Structures are given as structure tokens and as C-alpha cells.
Amino acid sequence: DAKTTQPPSMDCAEGRAANLPCNHSTISGNEYVYWYRQIHSQGPQYIIHGLKNNETNEMASLIITEDRKSSTLILPHATLRDTAVYYCIVITGGGADGLTFGKGTHLIIQP
Amino acid sequence: DTEVTQTPKHLVMGMTNKKSLKCEQHMGHRAMYWYKQKAKKPPELMFVYSYEKLSINESVPSRFSPECPNSSLLNLHLHALQPEDSALYLCASSQRGAGNQPQHFGDGTRLSIL
Numbered sequence: 001d002a003k004t005t006q007p008p009s010m011d012c013a014e015g016r017a018a019n020l021p022c023n024h025s026t027i028s029g030n031e032y033v034y035w036y037r038q039i040h041s042q043g044p045q046y047i048i049h050g051l052k053n054n055e056t057n058e059m060a061s062l063i064i065t066e067d068r069k070s071s072t073l074i075l076p077h078a079t080l081r082d083t084a085v086y087y088c089i090v091i092t093g094g095g096a097d098g099l100t101f102g103k104g105t106h107l108i109i110q111p
Numbered sequence: 112d113t114e115v116t117q118t119p120k121h122l123v124m125g126m127t128n129k130k131s132l133k134c135e136q137h138m139g140h141r142a143m144y145w146y147k148q149k150a151k152k153p154p155e156l157m158f159v160y161s162y163e164k165l166s167i168n169e170s171v172p173s174r175f176s177p178e179c180p181n182s183s184l185l186n187l188h189l190h191a192l193q194p195e196d197s198a199l200y201l202c203a204s205s206q207r208g209a210g211n212q213p214q215h216f217g218d219g220t221r222l223s224i225l
Contacts, residue, residue, distance in 0.1 A: 043218045044201070044214075049213060087153065
């Protein structure tokens with residue numbers, strides 16, 4: 001699976017959009033980009049995933065560049081409860097082979 | 112609330128004890144996973160079960176023994192653990208087979224070895 005690079009930490013004001021970048025320059029054609037987050041003392045939570053097209057669900061939007069070498073997770077209106085570590089993971093198929101977590105981005109939402 | 116239930120939430124045991132961690136899901140998922148997470152580190156994969164058969168063992172020491180008695184249950188049997196095994200143990204499940212299937216995690220069992 002391709003390696004990902006994320007900034008170690010980011011701040012965002014409450015109510016603003018949080019944009020979390022992820023670099024995955026060695027991604028191959030059959031690999032998906034997945035985003036999970038882990039709020040303190042909880043298990044990781046699935047947020048969204050995509051292959052080539054941009055995706056949106058009730059939690060977030062995922063923007064994947066045309067060359068697929070990077071992506072951005074967008075939380076449109078961040079709240080204090082969005083403070084968490086966000087993991088960008090690239091994997092073939094859908095995770096039935098296990099996930100390899102990087103260090104992630106610690107997103108802190110400021111009141 | 113998560114759809115993957117792990118028990119107990121906390122466990123303290125001595126190095127000579129034998130205990131088991133339990134994980135249950137009723138989503139019809141046929142792949143189940145154990146991860147270990149040390150403090151301030153990301154989760155690390157330990158085992159993968161697919162259709163109740165062990166498919167991946169990430170070179171985990173034999174003092175950790177996984178078991179999948181049926182498609183809804185996953186156990187992790189612990190014996191003669193070391194203090195460095197203190198960690199959060201996470202269970203996850205996912206659909207098996209078709210394309211892109213996200214994993215659903217429980218909130219883990221926090222294990223402390225005395």
C-alpha cells in the first residue's frame with residue numbers, strides 16, 4: 001500500500017471549514033484513499049473514502065487531485081467535537097487486509 | 112455508540128494470569144481484526160480473520176492467541192503477558208469480498224499488565 005504524508009497538527013476556528021491535506025504520491029490505480037479519525041479514548045471512526053472522484057457524505061467532503069497524488073478532507077463547519085487525530089490511509093480494495101495507520105494529523109478546533 | 116462491542120472496557124492483570132478479550136458484531140461482516148495501540152501512537156494491525164479463518168498474523172508473539180468461534184465473535188486470549196503489552200486493544204470488522212468496504216471499530220479494551 002502507498003505511503004501517506006500528513007502534517008502533524010493543525011488548528012481551526014470553530015464554525016470554519018477545516019481542510020486537512022494528505023500526500024500519497026506513490027498511489028497506484030487500484031488504491032483507494034480512506035479517512036478515519038480517532039477522538040480521545042475512542043476507537044477510530046470511518047469518515048469517507050474515494051478512488052478518483054470527489055466524494056461527499058454527511059460528515060465531510062473528500063477532494064482528490066486529478067493525478068491522485070494528493071487529497072484534502074474538508075469538514076465544512078468544524079465543531080469542538082471534531083477535535084481528533086485524522087488518519088489518511090491508502091489501501092487496495094476496502095481494508096479486508098488490515099489498515100496501516102500513519103501518524104495522522106492532530107486537528108484542534110479552537111472556540 | 113459503536114456497532115462493534117468490546118468487553119471488558121478495562122482490564123488489569125498480572126504477568127502470570129490468563130484472560131480473554133471479547134469482540135462482537137452483528138452487522139454480518141465476515142472480516143474481523145485485532146489492532147494494538149500504545150499511548151500516543153497509531154494503531155498497529157495484529158491479526159485478520161476472514162470467514163472465520165486466520166488470514167494475517169503480523170508476527171505477533173504467541174502469548175497472544177486469537178480465536179474466531181463464529182462469524183459474529185472474535186476473542187483474544189492472553190497468557191504470560193509482559194508490562195510492555197499494556198495498551199489499548201481495538202477490534203474492527205468489515206464486509207468481505209466486494210471492493211471498497213470500510214472497517215468499523217469498537218472503542219477498545221484498555222489493558223494494564225502489572
